[in-house]
Amino acid sequence: MEGGGGAGPACKHHSHGPHQPQARNWHSIHKDQSKIQAAFPLVEDYSSCDIVKATQYGILERCKELVEAGYDVRQPDKENVTLLHWAAINNRLDLVKFYISKGAVVDQLGGDLNSTPLHWAIRQGHLSMVILLLKCGADPTLIDGEGYSSIHLAVVFQHMPIIAYLISKGQSVDTTDFSGQTPLMLSAQKVIGPEPTGFLLKFNPSLSAVDKIQKNTALHWAVTAGNVNAVELLLDAGSNLDIKNVKGDTPLDLAHQIQNRLLIHMLTQEEKMRIRKNSRLLRMLAKYEFFLLLLSSLTLMWAIGYIMDLSSDSWLLKGSLLLFIFFGISLLTRQFVELKNLKYLPAIFMLSSIFWLSMTWFVWFLPDLADTIFQIPFILSVMGLLYYFYKTWRTDPGYIKVSEEERRKSIVTLAEAGHLDFRTFCTSCLVKKPLRSMHCIACNSCTARYDQHCLWTGQCIGVGNHYYFILFLLFLTMVGVWMVYGTLLYWSEHCATTYRQDGAWTYFTQIVSCSPWVLYIFTLVSFHTSWSSLMLIIQLYQIAFLGLTSHERLNLMIQSKCSKHAASLRKTPYNHGCFQNLADFFQCSCFGMFKPNIVDWTKQYTLTFHPAKGKNVHCV
Incomplete structure (x- = not known):
C-alpha cells in the first residue's frame, strides 16, 4: 500500500492507499459528498492536527491555516506522497482546488507505485475527483509504476463510470500500457x-x-x-x-x-x-431464415392435425409419428437457423395458426355459411389481423438513436452534473434515458414509452407501434370469435351428438371421432383467443383509466408491495382522465371535443404536468 508519513494513528480508519480490486457499479456513484464524509469520524479539536491528517479528514480551515503559515503544498512527505495525493484519494474536492490554486503540481508522481493524484482517485473510484483533476490539467496518459495509464487502472478496478468518462473525454479505448x-x-x-x-x-x-x-x-x-x-x-x-x-x-x-x-x-x-x-448455400438460407422457420412451423402444425385425423385407432402409432416429425423439424431448425432468430418462434407459431384457421374456415366452415353474411366479416378480420401484425412488427417502436458524438457528449454532461447513474443513463446503450423509456434485453436497445417485449410479435411495444399493437389484438380476438362460431355451427351440422342424454364426456368423444382436425383447430382458436382478449382488456384498462404502460404498472405494483405506503396506480403524472388518456394515446380530437397532447417520448427528459393535474402524484 502506498504510505503516508505523518498521518498518525487516527488515520487508520481512512482510505489512504489503493484498495483491492472490486466492482464499482452504477448504483453507487450518485452518493453526494456529505454522505462520503459522514463515513469518517469527526475530529473535535483540529488545532493540533498536522496538515496530512487535516487533509485526510477534509478539514479545510486547518489546511488553509497551515499553508498561510508557510507550508509548501508541493512538499512530499518521507514516502514521497504530496498533499494533493492525500486529498485525491479521500475525495476532498475543496482541498484539491485549494492546493492547486497554491501551486500544487497536478501530475506529481509519488508513493510506492509512483502514481499521480489522478491514479489514486481512479483506484478508489472517485469519479467527481477524476473530473476535477482532468479539468485542472491532469494528464490521463501518464503511466504509473506498474505500467498502467488512467484507463487501465479504471479497468483493473472495474470502475465503469470512470472508463466511460475517460473515453468520452478523448482517451483512446486502444491506449496501450x-x-x-x-x-x-x-x-x-x-x-x-x-x-x-x-x-x-x-x-x-x-x-x-x-x-x-x-x-x-x-x-x-x-x-x-x-x-x-x-x-x-x-x-x-x-x-x-x-x-x-x-x-x-x-x-x-x-x-x-x-x-x-x-x-x-x-x-x-x-x-x-x-x-x-x-458456405454459399447457408448464406442464401440465412437471408430467408424467417421464412424457413415459418415453413417448418406450417408443416409441423399440418402434420399434427393430419396424424390426429388418421382413421387409425392406434394412439401409439399417432404418437410415434408425431414424435418423429417433431424431432425431424427440430433437427432441421437447429442446423440452419441461428439462435438469435429463435425469438420469433412464438410469432411464427401464431402466424401458422392463423393460416390453418383460415384454411379450415374456407374448406370446412364456408359451405355451411354460404347463405349468411358472416363470410365478409371473417375475411376482413383476417386481413386486418395480418396488416396490423405487419405494422406492429415492422414499425420502429421508438428506439433511442443517437450518434457517437452525442453519446460521448451525454456521458460527459451527466458525469459532470453528478447524474451518471442507472436512473438517468442506460449503461447498455450508453445513452441518456428519456422519461418512460426502458432497455429491452431481447432487442438490446432502449425503447421510448416502453410497454413490453411481446413474444407474439417478436418486437418491442413502444410509443411507435403501441397503437398498431392494440388493433392487432382487437382483430385477433375478432378472428377467434368468428372461428368459435364456425366450429360450433360445424359440429351442430355434421356431428351426431347426444349431449343432453349422455353428458359432456360422451359429447367430447363424439366430436373427436367426428372430426379430430376441427377439434385440433378449435384448441388453437381457444388458446389464441384467450390470451389476445385478456391482453386487449388489460391494455385498454391501462390506457384509458391509468394512463400507464404495462411496465410502469408492474413497477408501481412492486413498489407498493415493497413500501410501507401504498402507491395509487391512478395518481401518476401520466393519468389525465379517461377520455383525455384515450385522446392522447390514439391522437384523436373526437371532432374537436379534446385536444391531444403531442409528446416526443424519444426526447422527453423532464416531467411536464398537465394543467388539470394536482400535485399529489406518484413517480413511475
Whole structure:
C-alpha cells in the first residue's frame, strides 16, 4: 500500500492507499459528498492536527491555516506522497482546488507505485475527483509504476463510470500500457467475469491488436486466464481465431495447452459455425431464415392435425409419428437457423395458426355459411389481423438513436452534473434515458414509452407501434370469435351428438371421432383467443383509466408491495382522465371535443404536468 508519513494513528480508519480490486457499479456513484464524509469520524479539536491528517479528514480551515503559515503544498512527505495525493484519494474536492490554486503540481508522481493524484482517485473510484483533476490539467496518459495509464487502472478496478468518462473525454479505448496491452486485453486477462470486457466492447475497440511482448490478442489473454465470460463476449464480437502469437499459437492452441475443455469446445464450435457461414448455400438460407422457420412451423402444425385425423385407432402409432416429425423439424431448425432468430418462434407459431384457421374456415366452415353474411366479416378480420401484425412488427417502436458524438457528449454532461447513474443513463446503450423509456434485453436497445417485449410479435411495444399493437389484438380476438362460431355451427351440422342424454364426456368423444382436425383447430382458436382478449382488456384498462404502460404498472405494483405506503396506480403524472388518456394515446380530437397532447417520448427528459393535474402524484 502506498504510505503516508505523518498521518498518525487516527488515520487508520481512512482510505489512504489503493484498495483491492472490486466492482464499482452504477448504483453507487450518485452518493453526494456529505454522505462520503459522514463515513469518517469527526475530529473535535483540529488545532493540533498536522496538515496530512487535516487533509485526510477534509478539514479545510486547518489546511488553509497551515499553508498561510508557510507550508509548501508541493512538499512530499518521507514516502514521497504530496498533499494533493492525500486529498485525491479521500475525495476532498475543496482541498484539491485549494492546493492547486497554491501551486500544487497536478501530475506529481509519488508513493510506492509512483502514481499521480489522478491514479489514486481512479483506484478508489472517485469519479467527481477524476473530473476535477482532468479539468485542472491532469494528464490521463501518464503511466504509473506498474505500467498502467488512467484507463487501465479504471479497468483493473472495474470502475465503469470512470472508463466511460475517460473515453468520452478523448482517451483512446486502444491506449496501450507499458507492455503494449490495451484496456480490452487487460480486462480479459486480469478481471474474471463479463465486466468490464463487455462494457469496453461497446466502444468498438480493436479486436486484432496485439501486445508488444507476447503478441497476444485480447482473445489469447482471455483463454490464457481461463476467462470464460470474456471469451464468449469476444467471440460474439467477432474476434479473429487465426491470429498467432509470438510462439505461433492460436487461441485454440492455448486452450489445448491449459487443457480447458469448456474453452476448447467453445472455440471449436465457433470455428465450425464460421466455416458454415462461408458456405454459399447457408448464406442464401440465412437471408430467408424467417421464412424457413415459418415453413417448418406450417408443416409441423399440418402434420399434427393430419396424424390426429388418421382413421387409425392406434394412439401409439399417432404418437410415434408425431414424435418423429417433431424431432425431424427440430433437427432441421437447429442446423440452419441461428439462435438469435429463435425469438420469433412464438410469432411464427401464431402466424401458422392463423393460416390453418383460415384454411379450415374456407374448406370446412364456408359451405355451411354460404347463405349468411358472416363470410365478409371473417375475411376482413383476417386481413386486418395480418396488416396490423405487419405494422406492429415492422414499425420502429421508438428506439433511442443517437450518434457517437452525442453519446460521448451525454456521458460527459451527466458525469459532470453528478447524474451518471442507472436512473438517468442506460449503461447498455450508453445513452441518456428519456422519461418512460426502458432497455429491452431481447432487442438490446432502449425503447421510448416502453410497454413490453411481446413474444407474439417478436418486437418491442413502444410509443411507435403501441397503437398498431392494440388493433392487432382487437382483430385477433375478432378472428377467434368468428372461428368459435364456425366450429360450433360445424359440429351442430355434421356431428351426431347426444349431449343432453349422455353428458359432456360422451359429447367430447363424439366430436373427436367426428372430426379430430376441427377439434385440433378449435384448441388453437381457444388458446389464441384467450390470451389476445385478456391482453386487449388489460391494455385498454391501462390506457384509458391509468394512463400507464404495462411496465410502469408492474413497477408501481412492486413498489407498493415493497413500501410501507401504498402507491395509487391512478395518481401518476401520466393519468389525465379517461377520455383525455384515450385522446392522447390514439391522437384523436373526437371532432374537436379534446385536444391531444403531442409528446416526443424519444426526447422527453423532464416531467411536464398537465394543467388539470394536482400535485399529489406518484413517480413511475
